Amino acid sequence: MALIEVKNLCVEFPTRHATLKALRGVNFSIEKGERLGIVGESGAGKSLSAFAMLNLLSKPGRIAEGEILFEGQDLSKLNDDEMRSIRGNRISMIFQDPMMTLNPVLTIGTQMVETLQAHRKISKAAARLIAIDRLNEVRIPSAEERLESYPHELSGGMRQRVVIAIALLTEPVLIIADEPTTALDVTIQAEIMSLMLDLCKTHNVGLILITHDLAVVSQVTQKVIVMYAGRVVEQGATRAVIENPRHPYTRGLMAALPQQNTPGKRLFQIPGSMPTLDAMPDGCAFNPRCEHVGDDCRNKMPKLDSFEGHLVRCHKAEELQIKGEKS
Amino acid sequence: MSTEDKTPLVSVKDVHKVFDLGGHFLQKETPKVKAINDVSLNIAVGESFCLVGESGCGKSTLARTVMGLLKPSAGEIGYNGTRIDDLAHNERLPFHRNMQMIFQNPYASLNPRRSVQKTLEEPLRFHCPEMSNSAIKEKVEEVMVSVGNDPSWGARYPHEFSGGQRQRISIARALMVDPEFVVADEPISALDVSIQAQVLNVMMDAQEKRNLTYLFITHDLSVVEHFGSRVGVMYLGTLCELATTKTLFAKPRHPYTQVLLAAIPTLSCEEMTSTKSVGEVPSAMNLPTGCVFHNRCPFANERCKREVPRLRTLDDGAAVACHAVEEGRIES
Numbered sequence: 001m002a003l004i005e006v007k008n009l010c011v012e013f014p015t016r017h018a019t020l021k022a023l024r025g026v027n028f029s030i031e032k033g034e035r036l037g038i039v040g041e042s043g044a045g046k047s048l049s050a051f052a053m054l055n056l057l058s059k060p061g062r063i064a065e066g067e068i069l070f071e072g073q074d075l076s077k078l079n080d081d082e083m084r085s086i087r088g089n090r091i092s093m094i095f096q097d098p099m100m101t102l103n104p105v106l107t108i109g110t111q112m113v114e115t116l117q118a119h120r121k122i123s124k125a126a127a128r129l130i131a132i133d134r135l136n137e138v139r140i141p142s143a144e145e146r147l148e149s150y151p152h153e154l155s156g157g158m159r160q161r162v163v164i165a166i167a168l169l170t171e172p173v174l175i176i177a178d179e180p181t182t183a184l185d186v187t188i189q190a191e192i193m194s195l196m197l198d199l200c201k202t203h204n205v206g207l208i209l210i211t212h213d214l215a216v217v218s219q220v221t222q223k224v225i226v227m228y229a230g231r232v233v234e235q236g237a238t239r240a241v242i243e244n245p246r247h248p249y250t251r252g253l254m255a256a257l258p259q260q261n262t263p264g265k266r267l268f269q270i271p272g273s274m275p276t277l278d279a280m281p282d283g284c285a286f287n288p289r290c291e292h293v294g295d296d297c298r299n300k301m302p303k304l305d306s307f308e309g310h311l312v313r314c315h316k317a318e319e320l321q322i323k324g325e326k327s
Numbered sequence: 328m329s330t331e332d333k334t335p336l337v338s339v340k341d342v343h344k345v346f347d348l349g350g351h352f353l354q355k356e357t358p359k360v361k362a363i364n365d366v367s368l369n370i371a372v373g374e375s376f377c378l379v380g381e382s383g384c385g386k387s388t389l390a391r392t393v394m395g396l397l398k399p400s401a402g403e404i405g406y407n408g409t410r411i412d413d414l415a416h417n418e419r420l421p422f423h424r425n426m427q428m429i430f431q432n433p434y435a436s437l438n439p440r441r442s443v444q445k446t447l448e449e450p451l452r453f454h455c456p457e458m459s460n461s462a463i464k465e466k467v468e469e470v471m472v473s474v475g476n477d478p479s480w481g482a483r484y485p486h487e488f489s490g491g492q493r494q495r496i497s498i499a500r501a502l503m504v505d506p507e508f509v510v511a512d513e514p515i516s517a518l519d520v521s522i523q524a525q526v527l528n529v530m531m532d533a534q535e536k537r538n539l540t541y542l543f544i545t546h547d548l549s550v551v552e553h554f555g556s557r558v559g560v561m562y563l564g565t566l567c568e569l570a571t572t573k574t575l576f577a578k579p580r581h582p583y584t585q586v587l588l589a590a591i592p593t594l595s596c597e598e599m600t601s602t603k604s605v606g607e608v609p610s611a612m613n614l615p616t617g618c619v620f621h622n623r624c625p626f627a628n629e630r631c632k633r634e635v636p637r638l639r640t641l642d643d644g645a646a647v648a649c650h651a652v653e654e655g656r657i658e659s
Contacts, residue, residue: 041519041521041522042490042519043489155383155608185382185546186546186547186548186587186590186591187381187586187590190590193599194599197598212519212520212521213592214594215593218592218594218595218596219592219598219599238596239596242594252521253520253521256520256521256524257520257594258524258547258550258553259549259552259591259593259594260594261553263552263553263576264553265553266528266532267524267527267553269521269524269528270521270524270525273489273491273522
């Protein structure tokens, strides 16, 4: 049985004027210890999928359809109490900005002990020992002294390490990391990512990594989902998608990376920006920005079809393959 | 590539910047942050000079010092041969017109209560009071189009735009008064990868059309390879390597430059190898003795702990401040 299986997840926001469908039919599953990347621009619905999975949608957002089977149990049907025993315990979450995640008026130690005591019957002293253990694991020097520090005394990279340590406290089986390194420097990003990769492997923890950077995903995950305007546009094994991207959007994301371009020349760019939820174009949501657009694309929403082992939502997927590496 | 012999557009000479932290009146020595230590560099007309380094290395402080937002504690800033750091406010005004800045966070740098039109008109009304309303309107329209914005956006407010659009509005604001020199402080680090490319292209186009000179600040070396003609790598307030982009990427000399280069994630499908933790940047309040990088450097020896390395120019024009390179302990 898969560790977590998301089936046809749809999220909508009823508003005065219309019901906005923010997420339309996301499917994926993760085995124990497997790592999945969710990629897309801001507003594509990647964070929303994570929030929906953990029942963290803010009102008036709601899950309109679909199932989230975590170890066979449908998370979308649980009440708040039942959810609380899973969230932060069996499934942990790491957010983008560690300064916002940590409480600025409590010491690191207090926050770690609090987390453990919320989920387990454990003495303060025993909780502190586990906390020190975890801080060592995320390679924070002089862990015992650090328990007495306040978040503002630590650097950005150290703070994110503390957040990872807190996420690991309750020995979760799945970690959802929402842009964990976006707020950090490149050098620290590399360290944090390789640390997370190591920890996931040694603890056999599943990982859902949400990011806008395909390069990071290619080095960390085994599976990848590319999202655009609330829909999955490409999905499959990371290697298959990176080496043979079929959707023009995925190709665009890859080509826009500076290291994929000839130095000094104009960078490849995807023209325009993502449509808003209340102004979706007819047909394929990507068609106004797509260089391969045809009549079909303007009228009919393409289905998520299988091409050489991975799924692509594009009318032109077959043609694009023949053209081969273009960018 | 040698641009050093002409008068540089912007020259930074032996600049230091120390922030006094106040401290207690009974304390013998007030605590000080040494943000910039003895940095010298020249930027020639038409260059895109990039400053690279981690947070806290002093790159933004240097940019602000160049712009006159901060006063250097020692040293000189020159613009087109004139020393500008000691000028009085109204003597500086003509220089302000030629020097504009783009900030990192487009959510914070645009006034939320002012329409885009008002935001864009302000620099013109301030610097060119003689311009007529219709001329100002025309100018706004022209600049908006040149950075790929729809001129009809003028009536709207910043919150109605996405991050990339806002950053293009900030760029337009900087270009309103036809500056010669633009300082861009991490203009793309708050944006998505795909939007980064758009904004970089807009900046490169503007440079081509207007013959701009850029001082571009970033922590991401992969962007530099694209954008920069010359690169300065900063670490803890010190310039540790200065080279043309080509030379730097072909032959990174300083161990810190090598660390930065290795950190760029690549589309490789190779699993990330566990990088050994090189530790964090020490505090600028008590700088390490000798070479500031020695406690994170794999090549450090006794001399590095004792003696501050000077910037030495090598045969191919690159300048490196490193004992190991000088002694040939690192291949160069």
